[in-house]
Amino acid sequence: MKLCRLKIILYCLSLFSYIAGAAEHILDAVQSDATSADISQQGFDWTPYQKAWHDDVQLHGFLSQGLFNSSGNNVFGNSKNSVSAGLTEVGLNISYQALNNLSFALQGLYRRAGESTGSAGEVSLDFGFVDLTLIDLSAIRIGVRGGRIKNSWGLYNETRDVSFTHPTIFLPLIYFERSRSMMLAMDGGQVYADYNSAIGDFSFKFNYGFMNDNKELLLSITANPNVGGHLDPEKSFMTQLRYDIDGGKYIFALSYADINMGYVAYGAFDPYAGMQTHIYPIVVSAQYNGESFNLTGEYSYQWNEFSNFSNRADARPISEHWYIQAGYRLLDNVEFTVRYDASVQDISDRKGELFQQLTGLPSHLAYTKDWVVGLRWDITPAWMVRTEYHWIHGASMVSALDNPDAMNIAKDWNIYALQVSFRF
Amino acid sequence: MRRRCGSRLLLCIMLLLLPMQILFAVEVITHAGSATQLQGNTNLRSIFSMRTRYWPNGEKIRVFVLPDDNEIHKTFVKQKLDMFPHQLRRTWDRMTYTGTGQPPITVHSIAEMLEKIKTTKNSIGYIDRRVEDENIHFFDAQ
Numbered sequence: 001m002k003l004c005r006l007k008i009i010l011y012c013l014s015l016f017s018y019i020a021g022a023a024e025h026i027l028d029a030v031q032s033d034a035t036s037a038d039i040s041q042q043g044f045d046w047t048p049y050q051k052a053w054h055d056d057v058q059l060h061g062f063l064s065q066g067l068f069n070s071s072g073n074n075v076f077g078n079s080k081n082s083v084s085a086g087l088t089e090v091g092l093n094i095s096y097q098a099l100n101n102l103s104f105a106l107q108g109l110y111r112r113a114g115e116s117t118g119s120a121g122e123v124s125l126d127f128g129f130v131d132l133t134l135i136d137l138s139a140i141r142i143g144v145r146g147g148r149i150k151n152s153w154g155l156y157n158e159t160r161d162v163s164f165t166h167p168t169i170f171l172p173l174i175y176f177e178r179s180r181s182m183m184l185a186m187d188g189g190q191v192y193a194d195y196n197s198a199i200g201d202f203s204f205k206f207n208y209g210f211m212n213d214n215k216e217l218l219l220s221i222t223a224n225p226n227v228g229g230h231l232d233p234e235k236s237f238m239t240q241l242r243y244d245i246d247g248g249k250y251i252f253a254l255s256y257a258d259i260n261m262g263y264v265a266y267g268a269f270d271p272y273a274g275m276q277t278h279i280y281p282i283v284v285s286a287q288y289n290g291e292s293f294n295l296t297g298e299y300s301y302q303w304n305e306f307s308n309f310s311n312r313a314d315a316r317p318i319s320e321h322w323y324i325q326a327g328y329r330l331l332d333n334v335e336f337t338v339r340y341d342a343s344v345q346d347i348s349d350r351k352g353e354l355f356q357q358l359t360g361l362p363s364h365l366a367y368t369k370d371w372v373v374g375l376r377w378d379i380t381p382a383w384m385v386r387t388e389y390h391w392i393h394g395a396s397m398v399s400a401l402d403n404p405d406a407m408n409i410a411k412d413w414n415i416y417a418l419q420v421s422f423r424f
Numbered sequence: 425m426r427r428r429c430g431s432r433l434l435l436c437i438m439l440l441l442l443p444m445q446i447l448f449a450v451e452v453i454t455h456a457g458s459a460t461q462l463q464g465n466t467n468l469r470s471i472f473s474m475r476t477r478y479w480p481n482g483e484k485i486r487v488f489v490l491p492d493d494n495e496i497h498k499t500f501v502k503q504k505l506d507m508f509p510h511q512l513r514r515t516w517d518r519m520t521y522t523g524t525g526q527p528p529i530t531v532h533s534i535a536e537m538l539e540k541i542k543t544t545k546n547s548i549g550y551i552d553r554r555v556e557d558e559n560i561h562f563f564d565a566q
Contacts, residue, residue, distance in 0.1 A: 055486070056484075058527075091521070093521070093523060095523055105523025105524070107521070127523050129523065131524070136477070138467075138476055145524075158522045162517065164517060165521065194475065196475055247506070247515075248511040289508070332493070332509075380491075
């Protein structure tokens with residue numbers, strides 16, 4: 001019986017290799033001018049199909065692992081006075097340029113990030129869409145994409161899980177870890193337009209559709225760890241206008257989003273039944289990229305509306321986040337970065353006193369100020385290692401899932417982090 | 425006197441070391457079949473940033489590059505594109521990891537670059553020397 005199965009497998013394998021070999025021969029044949037001429041003489045014109053499809057398929061990926069040690073509060077698992085290996089990111093993508101104006105792209109992501117994903121981690125579809133270019137002239141390109149599309153928001157959001165593409169292990173506070181899954185991608189459509197001119201390159205994107213559910217955001221809005229329901233994404237949009245001068249030496253971007261979510265109650269007596277959230281942030285970004293020196297600043301002003309509570313009044317806090325960051329390349333592949341980062345949950349309550357009165361929770365959960373220094377070494381184009389240190393005052397950025405005891409969250413604390421990354 | 429000699433020697437050594445990067449000239453090359461597609465206003469920066477994706481005849485441009493840490497690559501990016509390698513890398517990474525474009529194909533030696541340009545239709549790349557080959561066209565020979 002076993003032998004029979006083995007024979008079948010061997011037979012299938014040989015058949016497969018024969019077909020693969022034959023296909024290769026056909027491909028070789030259609031690629032060479034001489035043979036294609038022979039084929040066309042036989043009555044069928046292969047010329048339009050001469051394009052070798054495998055040249056139009058690309059496979060890329062990345063992998064990174066972080067190590068964290070902190071005082072006061074936990075980050076990505078149990079890092080307080082201990083070492084946590086709680087941040088793992090693995091991505092694999094495939095893209096296929098089927099026709100000059102039609103392409104497909106897909107990326108799978110495995111992510112393990114402390115308690116928010118659990119120790120087993122989570123696998124998700126990071127993006128997956130069809131891209132149809134409607135106009136493609138040498139200076140102008142206009143098109144549409146449909147499926148799950150990354151959100152261009154600020155400078156780093158769309159590649160936030162690819163460690164190579166941002167300067168420090170922790171992203172600036174504008175890219176709040178707990179709103180990560182909400183901001184990450186849009187299920188819907190995108191209209192895009194690129195215009196390359198003598199004074200620089202303009203890029204416009206408009207995403208419309210549904211954002212993702214977010215448990216951490218709900219915990220933060222309700223300040224209640226026992227909240228039973230979940231947020232249900234409603235129609236939202238996100239848009240960005242970006243301007244690159246001199247091949248990206250100077251980059252300016254303006255991003256705006258309008259995100260709606262409704263609360264889906266758990267059971268008949270859920271006190272949050274009917275709650276609506278409406279978040280609409282704007283971000284202004286500017287960056288200078290010199291040969292050795294770079295300077296980045298981003299400012300975000302975020303309107304929040306949490307309404308229709310049955311047990312308390314509507315809340316309309318305005319959050320503000322900004323940072324300024326400087327980098328210097330000591331060598332082509334060694335870069336030093338320093339950043340000052342500040343964030344408040346409600347600009348009318350910068351010290352969190354009102355927050356403390358309303359919730360009974362520590363006032364420092366309402367703001368964060370963070371000084372960061374980091375060193376990055378690109379050992380080869382494929383391997384990178386970096387390390388950084390944070391001096392933090394305030395705790396609005398801490399994860400309620402990693403730090404369930406809100407009353408004992410520290411006000412002044414530090415993080416030491418190390419990360420190794422690989423890409424292809 | 426001795427001290428002055430020493431500082432002169434140091435100056436000489438520095439002068440010798442400084443221009444090492446620009447001792448070789450980088451040449452942009454294409455597959456011979458694409459020679460007619462090159463025009464006076466061909467924008468190399470736009471091609472290597474993958475913003476211009478097609479030759480004027482509509483064929484997809486096949487872009488080949490050397491790794492980021494290769495000295496020829498660094499010189500090419502600075503001399504021919506008037507950019508820095510990290511700017512180009514940022515552009516490529518953004519398209520690669522958002523699915524919105526495909527980055528150039530990386531080759532690992534000059535020999536491999538020559539081979540790819542010779543055998544790939546619609547290709548473009550660069551090398552650090554002049555070679556005689558009927559399948560390779562030198563961009564600046566227009």
